[in-house]
Amino acid sequence: MDRIKVEAPSASYDVVVGTGLLAQFEELAGPFLTSGRVAVVTDANVRDLHGAALERAVADAGREIAWHVVDPGEGAKSWQGLEALSDWLLEQGVTRGDHVVAFGGGVVGDLTGFAAAIHKRGCGFIQVPTTLLAHVDSSVGGKTAINSSAGKNMVGAFHQPALVIADSDCLATLPNRELRAGFAEVLKYGLLGDADFFDWCAANGAALLAGDAALRRDAVAHCVRAKASIVAADETERTGTRALLNLGHTFGHALEAATGFGDALLHGEAVALGMVLAVKYSARTGLMSENAAQHVDEAIGRAGLPTAISALDLDADGATLADLMRHDKKVVGDSIPLILLRGIGAAFMQHDIDLADVASFLDQQLQ
Numbered sequence: 478m479d480r481i482k483v484e485a486p487s488a489s490y491d492v493v494v495g496t497g498l499l500a501q502f503e504e505l506a507g508p509f510l511t512s513g514r515v516a517v518v519t520d521a522n523v524r525d526l527h528g529a530a531l532e533r534a535v536a537d538a539g540r541e542i543a544w545h546v547v548d549p550g551e552g553a554k555s556w557q558g559l560e561a562l563s564d565w566l567l568e569q570g571v572t573r574g575d576h577v578v579a580f581g582g583g584v585v586g587d588l589t590g591f592a593a594a595i596h597k598r599g600c601g602f603i604q605v606p607t608t609l610l611a612h613v614d615s616s617v618g619g620k621t622a623i624n625s626s627a628g629k630n631m632v633g634a635f636h637q638p639a640l641v642i643a644d645s646d647c648l649a650t651l652p653n654r655e656l657r658a659g660f661a662e663v664l665k666y667g668l669l670g671d672a673d674f675f676d677w678c679a680a681n682g683a684a685l686l687a688g689d690a691a692l693r694r695d696a697v698a699h700c701v702r703a704k705a706s707i708v709a710a711d712e713t714e715r716t717g718t719r720a721l722l723n724l725g726h727t728f729g730h731a732l733e734a735a736t737g738f739g740d741a742l743l744h745g746e747a748v749a750l751g752m753v754l755a756v757k758y759s760a761r762t763g764l765m766s767e768n769a770a771q772h773v774d775e776a777i778g779r780a781g782l783p784t785a786i787s788a789l790d791l792d793a794d795g796a797t798l799a800d801l802m803r804h805d806k807k808v809v810g811d812s813i814p815l816i817l818l819r820g821i822g823a824a825f826m827q828h829d830i831d832l833a834d835v836a837s838f839l840d841q842q843l844q
């Protein structure tokens with residue numbers, strides 16, 4: 478197993494990456510648990526597939542689990558979902574010194590982390606992520622949130638977990654489409670800052686997606702190291718370093734918004750399309766070669782991810798999409814900041830991108 482330290486200004490903690498880790502839950506998480514009943518938040522899919530393994534692990538240490546099971550899907554990250562979870566934590570008598578366990582994908586992690594941030598003004602929590610996206614992205618770094626009528630992740634807090642246990646074996650039951658969507662975020666780490674890792678992903682992606690647990694573990698460990706160093710440098714996204722993780726996300730968000738944030742386009746699929754758009758836009762402005770942009774497009778396509786927005790069933794033109802790209806950026810006027818690339822592994826934030834130019838670029842891509 479790999480133990481990766483996240484040294485954020487507000488807290489430092491370990492991310493443990495490996496196989497067979499659920500069985501070692503007590504050994505890893507035991508020091509953080511103060512009672513014989515462990516409060517675990519999960520969704521119904523994860524409860525069915527992996528709940529028994531976690532129950533066995535804590536039973537060996539004489540503990541039992543109190544389950545709070547939410548419906549699978551983004552709907553749980555809501556005011557109602559938060560209220561139900563907060564009331565439940567109070568009923569369970571979880572103390573400020575205790576740690577709630579988030580056992581699931583990014584939805585469960587974001588909801589539980591936020592509930593922990595406000596439970597009695599803040600209790601601890603442990604992330605046990607079960608999707609590839611949660612392994613490489615959402616479980617590390619302390620961003621927690623729910624959605625509101627104003628949009629996704631609009632209400633939340635920075636609240637770091639005390640420990641993250643990323644068991645690659647959990648990924649064996651993940652539907653293929655979810656796995657590929659998570660792989661888009663893996664590719665993102667290479668594309669934004671590490672050309673060698675991008676090559677590694679291009680070479681090993683097929684075997685990783687097909688089920689090679691060792692490759693999955695290695696990819697997760699690599700991404701977590703990258704995220705740990707970004708979070709250490711810029712925990713609350715103030716200097717621009719952490720903003721690089723938004724590569725592909727501004728375009729992607731517009732596509733998610735245009736398709737209704739539903740099953741039509743998963744977040745990782747939107748990010749894949751967004752990364753292709755970011756490299757093509759970078760090539761169009763002369764920052765990056767057409768060849769390199771083409772290479773990225775092909776690598777993303779080979780992972781079974783979408784690369785062409787012309788293939789989407791979109792009821793939106795370039796101007797509509799460009800307008801959706803302003804979303805939470807509080808943008809006034811006709812320009813936005815955008816993460817662009819000077820090459821594979823060389824992302825940077827470009828301020829003052831002209832939205833009219835982006836709109837005409839998107840119109841070309843929609844052809």
Ligand code: NAD
Nearest residue numbers: 522549582583584585607608610611614615620647650651
């Ligand atoms: P998710 O939590 O909805 O999980 C996707 C699906 O996979 C669900 O149906 C779930 O029940 C199922 N599932 C989970 N683990 C499984 C397993 N091991 N086997 C079989 N099925 C399993 O989605 P996600 O992609 O993990 O996370 C998306 C959420 O994460 C979004 O709400 C997004 O805003 C958030 N997010 C947060 C951060 C952050 O930094 N906090 C970063 C990225 C994304």
Ligand code: MG
Nearest residue numbers: 614662744748
């Ligand atoms: Mg993302």
